[in-house]
Amino acid sequence: MTERLIQSIERAADVLELFLTSHSEQSIKEISDRLKLSKSTVHGIIKTLEHRGYLEQNTENLKYKLGIKLFELGNYVGKHLDIGGIARPIIKDLVDELNETVHLVTLQRDELIYIDKVEGQSALTIYSHIGKRAPFHCTGVGKAILSQLSEEEVDRILSSSSLEAFTEYTMTNIEVIKSHLPAIREQGYAFDDEEIELGLKCVAAPIFNHQGKVIASISCAAPKMRLDEERLPKVIMGIKYAAAEISRQLGYKGKLQSN
Incomplete structure (x- = not known):
C-alpha cells in the first residue's frame, strides 16, 4: 500500500x-x-x-x-552519524572481495584510534586492535589523514609524536614524511610498506564528513607478497571506493577519486 x-x-x-x-x-x-x-x-x-x-x-x-x-x-x-555503523557493511563487503584484513580508524583530538577491524580468512597477527592508538608517521591510515590536513596541523601532530622506528623502513624525519604527503593527496591513497611491521603492507584512503573535513581512514593490510604488482591495483581501487562510499553516506558532497 x-x-x-x-x-x-x-x-x-x-x-x-x-x-x-x-x-x-x-x-x-x-x-x-x-x-x-x-x-x-x-x-x-x-x-x-x-x-x-x-x-x-x-x-x-x-x-x-x-x-x-x-x-x-x-x-x-553530522555530529551524531555513527561512522562505525555506516562503515561496517562496506568494510565487510570489501573483506569478502579481497579476503584481507580491513581497518577503520578515526581522528580524535590529534590521535588515531582503531574503531573497527574485520579479518579475512588469511588473517595475520598484526599491530592493530580495536581501541588501540595508531601512529601517524608509519601507517597508511595515518598518512592518508595527514595528507588532508593543513601544514600547521601536520607540524603540530608530528612534532608531538615520538616518531618511533618500528622497522628499518620507518620514516622518522618530519620533513621526509611531509615530502610524501602531496603525492598521497593527489592520488587519493597512502601506503605503509613494512614501516610498522616487517613483511606487512597496507593501502589506505581518507574518509570525509559532511563538512568536507577528514575524520577517519580505512585500510587493507596484507603480507607484502600478496600485494604484488598484479593484485595491488584491485586493492587500491577497493579501498578508494570504500572510503568514497563511507564519505558519501556521511554527507560528503565533494569529489572523490573512487577508481
Whole structure:
C-alpha cells in the first residue's frame, strides 16, 4: 500500500531543496515560477519557514535564503552519524572481495584510534586492535589523514609524536614524511610498506564528513607478497571506493577519486 504523503510538507521540502540546486537567494516569484506553484501558495510556505528559522529574508533585495536553523540541524546530524555503523557493511563487503584484513580508524583530538577491524580468512597477527592508538608517521591510515590536513596541523601532530622506528623502513624525519604527503593527496591513497611491521603492507584512503573535513581512514593490510604488482591495483581501487562510499553516506558532497 502506498503511504499517504502530506502535500503541504512535500511542497515545503521542494522549496528548501530548490535553494540547493538553484540560486542561493530567490524571490517569491522566482520560486513560484521554478516550482510552478501559485504565488499565494509559495508566500504561505515561505512565511511559515521564515517564522521557524528555516529561511531568512535579505532586507535589501527582499529575496529569501536558507536560515540558521538548517545549519543547526545539519550540524547535529553530522555530529551524531555513527561512522562505525555506516562503515561496517562496506568494510565487510570489501573483506569478502579481497579476503584481507580491513581497518577503520578515526581522528580524535590529534590521535588515531582503531574503531573497527574485520579479518579475512588469511588473517595475520598484526599491530592493530580495536581501541588501540595508531601512529601517524608509519601507517597508511595515518598518512592518508595527514595528507588532508593543513601544514600547521601536520607540524603540530608530528612534532608531538615520538616518531618511533618500528622497522628499518620507518620514516622518522618530519620533513621526509611531509615530502610524501602531496603525492598521497593527489592520488587519493597512502601506503605503509613494512614501516610498522616487517613483511606487512597496507593501502589506505581518507574518509570525509559532511563538512568536507577528514575524520577517519580505512585500510587493507596484507603480507607484502600478496600485494604484488598484479593484485595491488584491485586493492587500491577497493579501498578508494570504500572510503568514497563511507564519505558519501556521511554527507560528503565533494569529489572523490573512487577508481
